[in-house]
Amino acid sequence: MLAFIIRRLIQAVIVMVVVSLIAFLMFRFVGDPINQMVGIETSVEQREALRERLGLNDPLILQFWYFISSAAQGDFGVSYQFRQPVADLLAARMPATLELSFVSALFALLVGIPMGVYTGLNRGTALSNIFLSVSLIGISLPVFLIGILLIFVFAVNLQWLPSFGRGQVVDLGWWTTGFLTASGLKALILPAITLGLFQMTLIMRLVRSEMMEVLRTDYIRFARARGLSARAVNFGHALKNTLVPVITITGLQLGSVIAFAIITETVFQWPGMGLLFIQAVQNVDIPIMAAYLMLIAFLFVIINLLVDLLYVAVDPRIRLTGRSA
Amino acid sequence: MSAGPNDDPDLPVDNAARESRAMMTVRPRGFVTRALGSDLVFAFLRSRLTVVAAIVTLTIFLAAAFAPWVAPHDPFDLASLSLLDSLTPPAWENGGSASYILGTDDQGRDLLSAILYGTRISLAVGFASVAFAAVLGITLGLIAGYVGGAVDSVIMRIADVQLTFPAILIALLIDGTTRGLFPGLTREESAFYVLTISLGLSFWVQYARTVRGSTLVEANKEYVLAAKLIGLPSWLIMLRHVLPNVVGPVLVIATINLALAIITEATLSFLGVGVPPTQPSLGTLIRIGQDYLFSGEWWITMFPGAMLAILVLSVNLLGDWLRDALNPRLR
Numbered sequence: 014m015l016a017f018i019i020r021r022l023i024q025a026v027i028v029m030v031v032v033s034l035i036a037f038l039m040f041r042f043v044g045d046p047i048n049q050m051v052g053i054e055t056s057v058e059q060r061e062a063l064r065e066r067l068g069l070n071d072p073l074i075l076q077f078w079y080f081i082s083s084a085a086q087g088d089f090g091v092s093y094q095f096r097q098p099v100a101d102l103l104a105a106r107m108p109a110t111l112e113l114s115f116v117s118a119l120f121a122l123l124v125g126i127p128m129g130v131y132t133g134l135n136r137g138t139a140l141s142n143i144f145l146s147v148s149l150i151g152i153s154l155p156v157f158l159i160g161i162l163l164i165f166v167f168a169v170n171l172q173w174l175p176s177f178g179r180g181q182v183v184d185l186g187w188w189t190t191g192f193l194t195a196s197g198l199k200a201l202i203l204p205a206i207t208l209g210l211f212q213m214t215l216i217m218r219l220v221r222s223e224m225m226e227v228l229r230t231d232y233i234r235f236a237r238a239r240g241l242s243a244r245a246v247n248f249g250h251a252l253k254n255t256l257v258p259v260i261t262i263t264g265l266q267l268g269s270v271i272a273f274a275i276i277t278e279t280v281f282q283w284p285g286m287g288l289l290f291i292q293a294v295q296n297v298d299i300p301i302m303a304a305y306l307m308l309i310a311f312l313f314v315i316i317n318l319l320v321d322l323l324y325v326a327v328d329p330r331i332r333l334t335g336r337s338a
Numbered sequence: 339m340s341a342g343p344n345d346d347p348d349l350p351v352d353n354a355a356r357e358s359r360a361m362m363t364v365r366p367r368g369f370v371t372r373a374l375g376s377d378l379v380f381a382f383l384r385s386r387l388t389v390v391a392a393i394v395t396l397t398i399f400l401a402a403a404f405a406p407w408v409a410p411h412d413p414f415d416l417a418s419l420s421l422l423d424s425l426t427p428p429a430w431e432n433g434g435s436a437s438y439i440l441g442t443d444d445q446g447r448d449l450l451s452a453i454l455y456g457t458r459i460s461l462a463v464g465f466a467s468v469a470f471a472a473v474l475g476i477t478l479g480l481i482a483g484y485v486g487g488a489v490d491s492v493i494m495r496i497a498d499v500q501l502t503f504p505a506i507l508i509a510l511l512i513d514g515t516t517r518g519l520f521p522g523l524t525r526e527e528s529a530f531y532v533l534t535i536s537l538g539l540s541f542w543v544q545y546a547r548t549v550r551g552s553t554l555v556e557a558n559k560e561y562v563l564a565a566k567l568i569g570l571p572s573w574l575i576m577l578r579h580v581l582p583n584v585v586g587p588v589l590v591i592a593t594i595n596l597a598l599a600i601i602t603e604a605t606l607s608f609l610g611v612g613v614p615p616t617q618p619s620l621g622t623l624i625r626i627g628q629d630y631l632f633s634g635e636w637w638i639t640m641f642p643g644a645m646l647a648i649l650v651l652s653v654n655l656l657g658d659w660l661r662d663a664l665n666p667r668l669r
Contacts, residue, residue, distance in 0.1 A: 028499055039511075043518035153651045155601045157608045157621075158643050161628055165640070169631055176632075272504035279609055280628075294514035294611050302514055309507065 021321050025314040032310035036303035037080045040090070041073075043299050089304035094296050099304045103286055108188045109179055110285035113277070114270050116201050117209030122263070125213040129220025130252060133228070144217065151214035156273050160207040160280035167203060175200045177282040208277040212266060219262055223255035257324070264320035268313055391655035398649050402457040409451035410439070414617065428637050441637045443626060449637060452623060453645050459619040460646075463533050464599040468592050470538030471599075475545025476588060480576050482546065483553025483584075494550070497543045505540035506602055512536040513611050529613045533606065537599050544591055552584035590664060593657035597650050604646055620646045 055063075064070055071079075083089075089099040128148075132141040151159075168176035180196030182189040191197030227233060228251055236246045275287035282288070286305065293301035401408050428441040428449075440449040482493040500508065513536045520528070556562060557580065565575045606612035607621030615622055620642045627639025 027495075031499055039515055039518075043515055149651075153597075153654050154647055155605055155608075155650070157605060158624070158647060161624065161631070161639060161643060165631055165636060169636075269504045272507045275506070275510070276605055276609065290510070291609055291611075294510050294609075297514055297518040299514075299518060302511065306511060309503070313503070 017325070018322070021318055025318055028314055029307075029310060033081055033084065033307055034077065036084075036306050037077050039306075040080065040299055040303045041069075041076065043297070084304075084307060089307075090300040092293075092301050093298045094292070095298075099300045102289060102301065103304060103308065106284060106286045106289050108190065109283060110271075110274055110278070110287060112191060113201065113204055113208060113283060113285060114267075114274055116205040117207075118212065118263070118267075118270065120205055120209040121212035121216055124209075125216030126220055126252075126259070128213075129217040129255075130224060130247070132217065133221040133224025134247060136225070148214035148217050151210045156207060156211065156276045157280050159210055160203070160277060163203045163207055164280070174203050176203070179284060204277050204281045204283055207280065208270065208273055211273060212263070212270060215266060216259060216263065219259055220252075220255055223258060224251055227251045227254050261320055261324055264316055264323070267316050268309075271309060271312065385659060388655060388659040391652040391659075394648060395652040395656060398457060398645075398652070399461065401454055402461050405451075405454040405458045409448075409454045411448035411451040413447040413452040413455055427635070428641075440641050441635075443623070443638045444630065449623075449641055452618060453620070453642050456618050456620045456623050456642060457645060457649065459530075459613055459617065460600055460603055460621070460649075463530060463537070463603045463613075463619065464596050466530075466534040467537035467541065467599045467603070468595050470534055471541035471595065472545050472588060472592055474538060475542035476549050476581070476585065478542065479546035479549030480553055480581060480584070483550040484557050484572065484576050484580060490550075493546065497546055500540075501543050505537075505598070506605060508540040509533075509536035509602060509606060510609070510611065512539055513606065529617075533603055533612055536606070537602055540602075541595055541599065544595070545588060548587050548591060549584050552587070553580055556580050556583050590657070590661045593653065593660055597653040597657060600646070600653070601650055620649075 069076070087100045089103075091097065092099050092102055095102060128144050132144050135141050164176045167174045175196070178200060179191045180198075180200035181194040182191050182197055183193040191201055233246060233251055236250050241249075271287075274285065275291055277283065278285045278287035279291055286308075289301060290305045292298070293305070406412070426438050426442040426446075428439065438448050438450070440453070442448055443452060478493050482490040513532055516532050516535070517528075562575060562579060565579050570579075603612060603619065604621030604624070607619050608625045610625065613619040613622050615626060618626065623642035624639050624646070627635070627637075627642065630636075630638050
């Protein structure tokens with residue numbers, strides 16, 4: 014068990030080192046950092062002085078070390094386009110992205126699991142077929158198209174919900190939240206559905222196929238033979254056993270939540286990190302791109318680690334055999 | 339839907355399972371014979387939805403390939419554009435014109451023609467990036483599986499790390515980096531190549547893993563041993579003897595991948611880092627149209643969107659069906 018965790022930790026560290034190396038190489042070699050920082054009127058001597066002061070003439074290994082150690086302290090340099098520290102920019106945008114991801118994950122779980130259970134239990138009914146068709150659409154349609162369709166129906170035609178921005182937010186000093194105002198909550202609905210739809214279909218299909226698998230097993234037949242109520246069998250015994258893969262997949266899919274957040278945020282002009290990143294890509298703002306890459310990698314590594322641990326906690330078989338996943 | 343008891347068409351989750359399934363699927367020798375055999379044709383005709391999907395896909399492919407002849411107008415011919423015609427609604431709406439069946443966009447381009455040309459670009463990028471990803475993935479997978487050892491570890495570690503990142507993120511990073519490295523490139527010239535490379539580099543892992551898996555199996559077989567004994571060089575054994583026997587499952591991956599590549603290209607273009615508005619792909623058209631959604635010109639974004647949805651859905655259905663049909667375990 015301990016060996017398993019340690020092995021996972023080492024892997025996580027390796028991933029982080031590789032990703033930060035990529036980020037560093039981007040930062041260092043894509044465009045000249047000096048040119049980006051100074052104006053046209055800066056003389057060659059001044060540029061050289063700045064180069065020396067920033068340590069850009071040091072050996073690469075040493076520069077990489079500076080880069081990592083300052084990144085570890087939350088210093089990712091200054092954005093080329095905003096002339097502000099990247100860390101501040103990201104910190105200001107983070108609450109928006111996290112709130113959006115949280116609500117969409119909630120939506121995906123709370124809608125996806127019941128739909129999966131229903132379609133797993135009632136195969137071939139009309140409602141099941143409708144659910145499955147919807148899920149096929151959810152998987153096939155690009156995220157941005159779903160967003161535009163939702164905007165077209167609910168914002169343009171029905172005018173029920175806002176189509177962009179976060180609405181009114183409450184500033185808690187270190188965190189801005191949209192949860193506390195009516196307009197903030199309304200603004201969350203469409204982006205959260207857009208972002209969560211793919212996850213929802215994924216979870217629904219997963220729960221469905223797992224349910225169908227589990228319902229065929231002997232212990233379910235035995236539970237039925239014991240005369241347990243359908244509810245106890247379906248939910249107490251069957252659903253419980255489908256949840257292990259659901260946890261894993263949901264966790265691992267958080268990565269694509271973050272990726273799709275970039276798209277959703279662009280469609281809805283949601284002022285989160287994804288929108289910041291897209292602007293950075295468009296304007297070749299390398300410090301932001303590098304910082305975002307490392308931040309995402311860090312999140313992934315943490316999530317993967319947590320999922321592994323959760324997996325071990327939920328499924329005793331892994332603990333017993335002690336093999337790595 | 340090409341429903342089997344086990345259908346979870348597009349779950350990225352399922353990759354490992356799908357790969358192992360796909361690997362079992364195609365017994366190397368029989369692949370071509372089977373593909374042309376009556377079994378497959380029979381299964382194909384029995385699934386009505388698949389037939390519809392195939393017809394739709396084929397129609398779109400042809401219409402896109404022959405866009406210059408099929409399209410009623412040439413959207414790139416600036417001389418024929420008139421701003422007076424801009425934002426004309428579809429023919430059946432008030433103020434519509436019969437010469438612009440689906441209406442025009444903000445520059446007076448005929449939307450139907452723009453969509454046909456846009457599909458052409460989307461498909462070109464899709465096919466090119468799938469081909470690139472397949473070649474790269476197959477090569478690296480072959481090498482990793484055949485050579486083994488440290489080479490194998492390095493390639494597969496890179497694949498593992500990359501797999502944790504979503505394709506769209508990788509494509510975005512590569513796109514941004516390329517344009518930072520070559521600031522002289524203009525969008526118009528470079529978009530196609532940058533997109534193809536970004537998409538290709540973000541999709542190779544699946545091919546590499548599958549091919550590596552089957553190569554590991556094949557490399558221990560007697561015919562490979564025989565080839566080694568008669569002193570053939572490694573690259574020749576890989577290329578001439580192992581490759582034909584491991585390449586079967588790649589077809590299934592490639593079909594499913596094509597849909598994904600089309601979506602990703604559209605997404606990148608929609609995000610403004612893909613194909614430029616002067617030669618719009620479907621994603622670019624949708625992006626242009628989104629600004630007009632609120633002023634009532636819904637058609638600029640909705641028709642390209644519908645085209646994209648139909649295209650992706652049909653290709654996905656075909657891919658699903660192909661996977662199921664080639665998988666004896668589901669029969």
